[in-house]
Amino acid sequence: MPAIKGHGMSYQNGKANNGWGPAAADFDDSGWRRLDLPHDWAVENPFDRDENVSQGYRARGIGWYRRYLQLPETDRGRHIELQFDAIATHSTVWINGIVVDRRWSGYDGRSIDITPYVRYGTDPNTIAVRVDADAQEGWWYEGAGIYRHSWLVKRDALHIATDGLHANPVNQGGRWTIPVEVTLQSSAKAASDGTVDAVLTDPAGREVARGSARARIDALGSAIARIKLEVRDPKLWSLAQPNVYRVRAVLRDRANEIDRTEVQTGFRSIxxxxxxxxxxxxxxxxxxxxxxxxxxxxxxxxxxxxxxxxxxxxxxxxxxxxxxxxxxxxxxxxxxxxxxxxxxxxxxxxxxxxxxxxxxxxxxxxxxxxxxxxxxxxxxxxxxxxxxxxxxxxxxxxxxxxxxxxxxxxxxxxxxxxxxxxxxxxxxxxxxxxxxxxxxxxxxxxxxxxxxxxxxxxxxxxxxxxxxxxxxxxxxxxxxxxxxxxxxxxxxxxxxxxxxxxxxxxxxxxxxxxxxxxxxxxxxxxxxxxxxxxxxxxxxxxxxxxxxxxxxVKDRPVVKLQPHWNWTGREGQDIHVMVTSNAQRVRVLLNDRTIGEQAVDPYEMNHFQVPYAPGRIEAVALRDGKEVAHDVVETSGAPVSLVLTPDRQALAGDGLDAMPVTVSAVDARGRPVPLAQDKVSFSLEGQGAIIGVGNGDPNSHEADKASARSLFNGLAQVIVQSRRDGRGVLRLRAHAEGLQGAEVELAVNAVHASPRVPDVEPTTPLQSWRVSPPATTRPDPNVVLAENDMNSWGWDEPPMRRGPEAGAFRLYRSGVNVRADRNDGRAQLSFGGIAGKAEVWVDGVKLGEKIQAEPAPFAVTLPRGAAHREVTVLIEAVQGQASGLWGRVVLERGAR
Structure with missing residues (x-):
């Protein structure tokens, strides 16, 4: 952010839409990295001993995000909301250079009403987010950036508020009810009436209760519609049977549905x-x-x-x-x-x-x-x-x-x-x-x-x-x-x-x-x-x-033997063997010979001292004298090949689904090698990407965002993610020096992905203009205004239409920041419409002249030059006719 200096800059700094630096609508972000959200930039950084130990020795710092979006004319009059589920840590949000939100926590979400600030039609809107991740809230790793989902929400002017549906069941005297409360809001220009229908569906999706209520909502006001749903014999939510019901609220304006939302809930007493x-x-x-x-x-x-x-x-x-x-x-x-x-x-x-x-x-x-x-x-x-x-x-x-x-x-x-x-x-x-x-x-x-x-x-x-x-x-x-x-x-x-x-x-x-x-x-x-x-x-x-x-665990027998059984050089020495079980008794065998048997201690677990000999050690869980479970650990040889074990067999091709794949090594007989530390490299074919690797070693400084990771005590993990609109097969391959590689195929299933705000090519609109008083003689287009003169010329934004005036001439002046990818001598400074005869001057040089007085589009080619230009338009009105800049003014990429 530039320092605010000088009277002119200070004056503008106090105005609503004068975000500076990356907050400005026309900031040049052409050299910035493009990425998808959610995103944590701290995990991408290397470990640094000079960084905060509590934050995991990762640099955090300050970061910026920018995004462009268009809203069609049909959205005019609707309620437009920008939602961030979480940003780490402190953050400020600008829309078209206007500050719209500041937050002081990296964990809470925000729903920002951006309706007053947006533009409709062809001009894109600019979202800028500044993230201060130097700010800390915890004494653990907190990450950095927009790390949860972000949403654009469009609703009717009369709508259900975000988080505005409260539907928590209560039991009174043995009777279950859901006292539904629906908070309604209105950004309309007049009071309006709405009807809310509340519908309860059971875990199978069947409707089991319904109710309605009416409410009147003032312009820019809110109201609560209350509906009581009575439910007989609901299926209770429990740990073993988590029966989830859904409550749907539908808002209608007369007979037309204008909004809906739903939540999941459950019947349980605590x-x-x-x-x-x-x-x-x-x-x-x-x-x-x-x-x-x-x-x-x-x-x-x-x-x-x-x-x-x-x-x-x-x-x-x-x-x-x-x-x-x-x-x-x-x-x-x-x-x-x-x-x-x-x-x-x-x-x-x-x-x-x-x-x-x-x-x-x-x-x-x-x-x-x-x-x-x-x-x-x-x-x-x-x-x-x-x-x-x-x-x-x-x-x-x-x-x-x-x-x-x-x-x-x-x-x-x-x-x-x-x-x-x-x-x-x-x-x-x-x-x-x-x-x-x-x-x-x-x-x-x-x-x-x-x-x-x-x-x-x-x-x-x-x-x-x-x-x-x-x-x-x-x-x-x-x-x-x-x-x-x-x-x-x-x-x-x-x-x-x-x-x-x-x-x-x-x-x-x-x-x-x-x-x-x-x-x-x-x-x-x-x-x-x-x-x-x-x-x-x-x-x-x-x-x-x-x-x-x-x-x-109470619903199945459990037994687990620890440790591994690779203790070369310790033959004959006692190895501490821990057996954990929920059975009545446990027995330990080494190479089919019983070492000992104990009654299970449900708190301290069971411990045996077993003289080491290579081979097979086994723990058997017994109930009423019968085996109910067992666990086996074998001495392995040297690793000879890798194994990839996916958590599932398929991914949804929505660009969001992800899967952890376990990487391990086995010996010549297919036995896991618990001490393997081999460096493994990964490659992926298909519509997906590797988004992270890890191995659980708290002392490892290998990169999380990489295509390689060492096994740590026999295991590592690689996480793959599908691409949006993906389908077909992902082929993940693993390679390690001296070992046979591994490959696994994962199906990517085509799915109906949720709508995504389309990517928009950024344009640079010229929004804030100074307008001279009318003059009867032709003024100098390069006249210089004193920096402290904020009043002799007016302020306006396109479209600017002037009626027939006694004076024939006016000057219109604005500045423009030229993106690096537009500063190539081809960019077009396009005027949606100029009424009157006109000359276009940029940095004191005349670039074009419009000789017809009738309103018409006009454009000039912008030569290479400085990153910031001053644009002046001299318009001569024809007697008895209106004049001015009748349409949008924008700097666009030229034809190649």
Whole structure:
């Protein structure tokens, strides 16, 4: 952004449409990179020891995005809205050089009414977004840029507001109802009436309830239409059967439908009880939850929906039934997945602050998410220093109060890591007291506050490196036997035991379900991502995954044996073998010889010391003396070939669908090689692209955006994405020196993709003009105005029509920034219509003359020259006729 200097520039800077630099409508962005959203530029940057350790040693900085779009004349009179689901971190948005939005969080969405600022017809509109990613909100990797979806929404002037449908079922006296509230808004010029129809459909898509209401909405006003839907015997939403209903609201103006929206919802009752913990539909359910951040290997925080689905599916495989999205609002599509997959959600606010800017972030979160059956708990803060104080109590009280205005059905918590013993603290304002760690306080606090529901909002914080079974502090490696708790936390086993054995603790939220960039505790450089996850950054299981699966899975037998069985040079030495199981007993065999058998310990798991001998080690799970499951690990040879294992067999050709493909190595007998570290290169054929690679190594500095990645302890991941309108086959190939390559074919299925705002060739309109007073004699076209003269000439924008005037001459003057790809001597300065005789001057040089007085289009060729030009049009009016610039004036690419 240029410095504002001089009176003329300062004067213009105070005007609505004078964005400077990249914010200006006519800024030259011809040399900029073109890309698709969502986008995270930080993950593209190299690791840098001088950057912030908490942000994963990646530079962030300031970035700009620009986009052009056209709106047809038929959109005039409609309500036009620009929506960004999230931008990291602080951001400012301009439309045609006019500031329309500023936000101070990288996690909340915004819906911007751009109706007053847009142009219709052939002139493109310019969207400019400045992103300040130097601003931080968290102490973890937050990415940089427009990393969630962006939308252009067109509605009738009378319309349903964004997030304006509230339809959360309630049970009163055994009767289920949905009190539907539909917020209507109007950008019309007069008051209008509307009718709202609300329709409820069951999980099979059948209509089961309907109602209507009328409302009158003032011009530029809003109103709420209320409809009560009664539902008999709905199918309840539960973890095992997540029955999702849909509520559709249709707005009609007389008989014509003018807007519609819908949300998914579910019928379930929730309660946090001081003695019994969490109750879902009247039954006690132990929360088996994890905390997760939102970045993934290869893609940073710009995570495709299909990768989110993969992440949640992996967590469910572990036995997880609840997610805490720490410490910020998640993407709305992720909550849709949680609804459908049967996952409970603790929905967490980012900033503990009831001041207006931050309260708006909180109320936006509640409005957006209050229909989701998965959301069972609001969280207003995490580990705040003010939590123990009266100020913390007052802040909490105000934030809880605002939530209750919008949603009375869900309790509010805050994640407290201390401060619970003071006379007045934040917990005194909460519905559910959230405990981070502090296992020592569970019993005493419950005894002193027997009426307060309690839950662990964060626990464990133990370290592991996937595939490693001995800690090496010098190498910054942590073993996977769950014997490396943090100084403030517990092992996975001890933390769960403390929660599982106390019915009054609603449940657990393990820190964390997956690794994340930044916060590489207990180390710093070269470690760049965390060690806390039960899975690594790519979603590959660590030892903690199998521990929790044994603790949490109830509907199938589970047994897992660790570690690998490649211990060359340690023959005859005891190897620590951990077996995790939910059976009654486990037996361990080595080369078909029984080593030992134990009763399953559901908390500590089972441990054996096994003298190493190459071959086959096996764990057998027993129930009532019968085998119900087993797991086998074999000693492998050297790697000889690669294997590609896709998560699915096909992609949708919509340009959004993505898929993780696991890369591994096997020996000559096809056995996995758990210690392989080979560098693997990838190539892709077909209508798709490789969008990221990773391997889960917290100490790796290999690029995420690349066509190669080393295996880390036998595994790596490559993420492929389809192209829009794609179809056919993607062929992914993997190569490594000395190994046989691998190839996999993935079908790309043609789909009906959602509409996309067409790409528009940018033009440069000349919008802001100075207009001289009429003169009876011909003025000098190159007359210079004093910089501080803002009033002797007028200000106007095309079209500019002047009626018959006593004076015959006027000067029209504007500046134009010439794009580099237009400064080639061919660009055309095109006038949609000039009435009167005219001369066109650019930087003091006459380029063309119009000798006819009748209104007509006119154009001149712009020679090569400076990046900024001054355009002056001298118009001589014919007596008794109108004159002026009657049409748009634009600088366009010339013919080649």
């Amino acid at each position: 309660r946090f009880d001081a003695d019994r913990g969490f109750l879902l539909n009247g039954e006690a359910v132990k929360i088996q939850g994890v905390c997760i951040h939102q970045d993934h290997a290869g893609v940073g925080v710009a995570v495709p929906e299909a990768i989110w689905e993969f992440r949640l599916r992996r967590l469910k495989e572990m036995g997880t039934n609840a997610i805490r999205f720490a410490h910020n609002a998640p993407a709305t599509e992720v909550l849709d997945m949680a609804d459908r997959m049967g996952l409970l959600v603790m929905d967490e606010n980012r900033h503990f602050n009831p001041s207006p800017d931050y309260m708006q972030q909180l109320t936006w979160l509640v409005r957006r998410d209050r229909n989701h059956p998965s959301v069972v708990l609001w969280s207003i803060f995490n580990e705040e220093p003010l939590q123990s104080t009266e100020a913390g109590y007052e802040m909490s009280r105000r934030m809880v109060h605002e939530i209750k205005k919008l949603d009375t059905t869900r309790p509010v918590t805050g994640a407290m890591h201390g401060g619970l013993t003071t006379a007045l603290n934040a917990a005194d304002a909460l519905d559910v007291v959230g405990l981070n760690y502090q296992t020592w306080i569970y019993d005493d606090y419950h005894k002193k506050h027997p009426k307060r529901p309690l839950t662990s909002t964060e626990d464990t914080s133990a370290f592991m490196t996937r595939g490693e079974y001995a800690s090496d502090r010098k190498a910054q490696v942590m073993g996977s036997y769950d014997d490396e708790p943090s100084s403030w936390g517990n092992t996975h086993r001890d933390a769960w035991k403390a929660i599982a054995q106390r019915p009054f603790i609603a449940g657990s939220f393990v820190w964390t379900g997956m690794d994340y960039r930044g916060e590489p505790t207990p180390y710093e450089w070269p470690s760049a991502s965390s060690f806390f996850g039960a899975m690594d950054l790519a979603g590959f299981a660590k030892g903690a995954f199998w521990i929790h699966q044994a603790q949490w």
